[in-house]
Amino acid sequence: MSLALEAQSLVKEYTVGTNTVSAVDGVTFGIEPGEFVALVGPSGSGKTTLLAMLAGLLEPTSGRVVIDGEDLGTLKEGERAKFRRRRIGFTFQSNNLVPYLTALENVELMLRLNGEFDSAGRKRARQLLTRLGLEDRLNNLPRQLSGGQQQRVSIARALINQPALVLADEPTASLDTERAFQVVQTLADLIHEQKRAGIMVTHDLRLVEFADKVIQMVDGKVARELSTQEDLSCLSSPGTCDEIPLEVLGFPKSAAADIAA
Ligand code: ADP
Ligand code: MG
Numbered sequence: 163m164s165l166a167l168e169a170q171s172l173v174k175e176y177t178v179g180t181n182t183v184s185a186v187d188g189v190t191f192g193i194e195p196g197e198f199v200a201l202v203g204p205s206g207s208g209k210t211t212l213l214a215m216l217a218g219l220l221e222p223t224s225g226r227v228v229i230d231g232e233d234l235g236t237l238k239e240g241e242r243a244k245f246r247r248r249r250i251g252f253t254f255q256s257n258n259l260v261p262y263l264t265a266l267e268n269v270e271l272m273l274r275l276n277g278e279f280d281s282a283g284r285k286r287a288r289q290l291l292t293r294l295g296l297e298d299r300l301n302n303l304p305r306q307l308s309g310g311q312q313q314r315v316s317i318a319r320a321l322i323n324q325p326a327l328v329l330a331d332e333p334t335a336s337l338d339t340e341r342a343f344q345v346v347q348t349l350a351d352l353i354h355e356q357k358r359a360g361i362m363v364t365h366d367l368r369l370v371e372f373a374d375k376v377i378q379m380v381d382g383k384v385a386r387e388l389s390t391q392e393d394l395s396c397l398s399s400p401g402t403c404d405e406i407p408l409e410v411l412g413f414p415k416s417a418a419a420d421i422a423a
Contacts, residue, residue, distance in 0.1 A: 166359030251320030
């Protein structure tokens with residue numbers, strides 16, 4: 163199967179004064195359509211920098227990002243912006259909904275930006291929001307929605323253009339546990355069903371279980387790539403998991419207690 167996303171030897175160096183920081187230091191991995199990856203790692207390990215390069219928002223110092231067969235580095239700025247609007251969906255912790263547009267209008271806006279605001283698109287927007295449990299909230303403004311509902315609108319917005327790649331940077335950081343589980347479960351279901359490639363940055367170990375694969379970053383490098391089917395099963399029974407200390411995975415120690423509970 164051809165990959166939806168290929169990151170090849172990605173490097174990003176920041177120069178501050180006379181110092182050079184390698185924020186991302188030679189990262190290579192691939193994601194298939196329908197595969198949902200959790201990206202974990204301590205603060206400062208390069209997760210946000212990596213996501214920004216995958217999104218075409220930040221130029222790598224070296225290396226390549228190939229999405230759906232398209233090498234982002236070969237696109238001109240304008241083409242890259244257009245490609246990003248059509249083929250990449252984003253959802254972030256601060257969901258950036260437009261405050262004076264309703265839930266439905268926020269999702270439809272993404273269709274308008276691509277000149278694809280037709281009846282099929284409108285129908286898809288309603289279906290997506292319904293699927294996300296918001297059928298009674300279509301005409302509410304963001305301030306009339308709870309944090310979890312706003313986050314779900316943001317997910318609908320990320321998916322409406324049927325992107326090849328969906329990027330989520332801590333999408334549940336503002337939600338309580340139960341809401342976070344629901345949101346990530348639905349995100350995972352949609353990514354699987356619609357054959358998108360998905361990447362979610364998270365600090366919550368329990369949310370990792372909804373992903374198919376975990377990529378752990380340390381100091382700008384991929385320290386581990388684990389299948390959640392096999393390797394992580396040990397995380398639910400502390401004591402048998404010596405090879406993967408939770409702190410190394412970028413989780414607080416308290417996560418172990420949560421898992422054991
Ligand atoms: P994470 O999202 O995993 O916390 P980041 O990608 O934000 O990590 O940061 C990785 C490293 O790059 C850190 O050492 C951070 O201080 C540095 N960094 C991030 N952005 C910049 C920037 N714009 N200029 C200089 N250094 C940066
Ligand atoms: Mg970050």
